[in-house]
Amino acid sequence: MHNKTIAELSIALRDGQVSSTELTTQMLQRVKTHDATLNSFVTVTEDLALAQARAADERIAAGAAGPLTGIPIAHKDIFCTLDVRTSCGSRMLEGFVSPYDATVVANLQRAGAVMLGKTNMDEFAMGSSNETSYYGPVRNPWDTETVPGGSSGGSAAAVAARLCAAATGTDTGGSIRQPAALTGITGLKPTYGRCSRWGMIAFASSLDQAGPMTRSAEDAALMLAAMAGFDERDSTSAQRPVDDYVGALGSPIKGVRIGIVKEFMGEGLDAGVGASVSAALDELTRLGAELVEVSLPNAGLSVPAYYVVAPAECSSNLARFDGVRYGHRCTDPKDLEDLYKRSRSEGFGAEVKRRIMIGTYALSAGYYDAYYLKAQKVRQLIADDFRRAFAACDVIVGPTAPGTAFRLGEKADDPVSMYLQDIYTIAVNLAGLPGMSIPAPASDGMPVGLQLIGNYFDEARLLNVAHQLQLATDWHRQAPADFV
Numbered sequence: 001m002h003n004k005t006i007a008e009l010s011i012a013l014r015d016g017q018v019s020s021t022e023l024t025t026q027m028l029q030r031v032k033t034h035d036a037t038l039n040s041f042v043t044v045t046e047d048l049a050l051a052q053a054r055a056a057d058e059r060i061a062a063g064a065a066g067p068l069t070g071i072p073i074a075h076k077d078i079f080c081t082l083d084v085r086t087s088c089g090s091r092m093l094e095g096f097v098s099p100y101d102a103t104v105v106a107n108l109q110r111a112g113a114v115m116l117g118k119t120n121m122d123e124f125a126m127g128s129s130n131e132t133s134y135y136g137p138v139r140n141p142w143d144t145e146t147v148p149g150g151s152s153g154g155s156a157a158a159v160a161a162r163l164c165a166a167a168t169g170t171d172t173g174g175s176i177r178q179p180a181a182l183t184g185i186t187g188l189k190p191t192y193g194r195c196s197r198w199g200m201i202a203f204a205s206s207l208d209q210a211g212p213m214t215r216s217a218e219d220a221a222l223m224l225a226a227m228a229g230f231d232e233r234d235s236t237s238a239q240r241p242v243d244d245y246v247g248a249l250g251s252p253i254k255g256v257r258i259g260i261v262k263e264f265m266g267e268g269l270d271a272g273v274g275a276s277v278s279a280a281l282d283e284l285t286r287l288g289a290e291l292v293e294v295s296l297p298n299a300g301l302s303v304p305a306y307y308v309v310a311p312a313e314c315s316s317n318l319a320r321f322d323g324v325r326y327g328h329r330c331t332d333p334k335d336l337e338d339l340y341k342r343s344r345s346e347g348f349g350a351e352v353k354r355r356i357m358i359g360t361y362a363l364s365a366g367y368y369d370a371y372y373l374k375a376q377k378v379r380q381l382i383a384d385d386f387r388r389a390f391a392a393c394d395v396i397v398g399p400t401a402p403g404t405a406f407r408l409g410e411k412a413d414d415p416v417s418m419y420l421q422d423i424y425t426i427a428v429n430l431a432g433l434p435g436m437s438i439p440a441p442a443s444d445g446m447p448v449g450l451q452l453i454g455n456y457f458d459e460a461r462l463l464n465v466a467h468q469l470q471l472a473t474d475w476h477r478q479a480p481a482d483f484v
Helices: 006-014 020-038 046-061 105-110 153-160 177-183 217-227 271-286 299-320 336-346 350-363 368-389 415-422 426-431 459-472
Strands: 041-044 073-077 116-121 166-171 187-190 208-216 257-261 290-294 396-401 435-443 446-453
Touching: 006 020, 006 046, 020 041, 020 046, 020 073, 020 116, 020 177, 041 153, 046 116, 046 217, 046 290, 046 415, 073 153, 105 166, 116 153, 116 350, 153 177, 153 208, 166 187, 166 217, 177 187, 177 435, 177 446, 187 217, 187 459, 208 217, 217 435, 217 459, 257 459, 271 290, 271 299, 271 435, 271 446, 271 459, 299 350, 299 368, 299 415, 299 426, 350 368, 368 396, 368 426, 396 459, 446 459
Parallel strands: 073 116, 073 166, 257 290, 257 396
Antiparallel strands: 041 116, 166 208, 187 208, 187 435, 396 446, 435 446
16 A cells, blocks of 8 residues: 555545555554664654544544545654654754644644654755754665755655655755655645745745645645645735645646756756656657747856855744753853853754854845845846746746765765755745656666746646646656665
8 A cells, every 4th residue: 555646545545445544554664664774754653643543534434534534644844743843853952842733734634634753854954965964864765875855855755665655845945846856756845825834943934835745746736735725824825725736637738838948958967867857858748748948047046045045044043042942951051141152052953053154144234235135136036037937938847956866975075065956946946936846767777856847826737747747657656676
């Protein structure tokens, strides 16, 4: 059963081929068997999962089940979960037990999903390899000597290794799409504001967005349908109805205009990844899509702009972790200043400290206009580039990451090289657009991600194009050999 998608499991549960309790027990056993190798979970909620599974079986028996009822999933450890540890991959929150559920968690619980536990992640979502976690690095199930990407690497590895049917992730600069690409799964970052951020611990408030990580576009549609919606507790939540994502999947894509960004297909792109993307484009053409060239002339400025805006917002958001109200507190502080200094020094890891310092500098008197304000102006230029591109096409397609998964430790001492792993994804966050990564043909036996970018709140079209491509190919059904 662990090799079935959500859509297939939903039918099996409804038809009585398996119960949610049986399915959940099987998944929990897989976590016990395999996660010592992968380190994809930081918390396993076995008792809670089995209780939720029994409740799901009752709903199914009563004929009150939805498509997610009884489906075992996991949550990235950035989402607050009632009476369960929420650590954000940091020593700072190692002992924090949330008194409430994040809206995304509550929405999926209402839909009947079963929570197996919380997944590992880069500390406070800062990283592209899942090596900055206080709980150690996550390993890629395709090659356990390589990274799964980040910051949602735990969720990506768990889904790719068939330890859960789906997982939640968050995407600030590519943290759903890049790990999805490196582990061969489907990851969707919705339009900014489409999913509530309430109860999702903030990194960069104007960029963070929750989204689903699944094995197929159809499963992503089922998850997003439950996750999305207006939330009055989140001032950035979009007050608009949720589209029928599942209903839109079946439309043919003949005549859909696919934009190819010329700046994405040149220098810096691994040759094998480029060949995989070209093969996917050929398949889209065969399905009737029309390819057009578009330009994003300011895309090259997205990385420097992001690494001013995101650290600036993180320095503000993480100021609350001071050792006073909650989070890590140093022992025997001499005075208030010592409490602040040692609590934050001990609680935060090196990458988080680096970004706090960069952000504080960018926001300081005398530098705000030179750095932060200028980065916001560049951000507007990038959004304008996308606006012009979408006048000529319906969906933009290109690579998700410049290469396949790299080896653990390979880029740990080179922050700039690590930051460039998100060179194709960051612009989407700066503009607030929806984007997703789906598997393309593998390169040298390792997964490659095909990125699809849509116009604002056009997730239904993205999912439709992705689903039609997945109906015609089997790339998304490939699995790491040791976890089949």
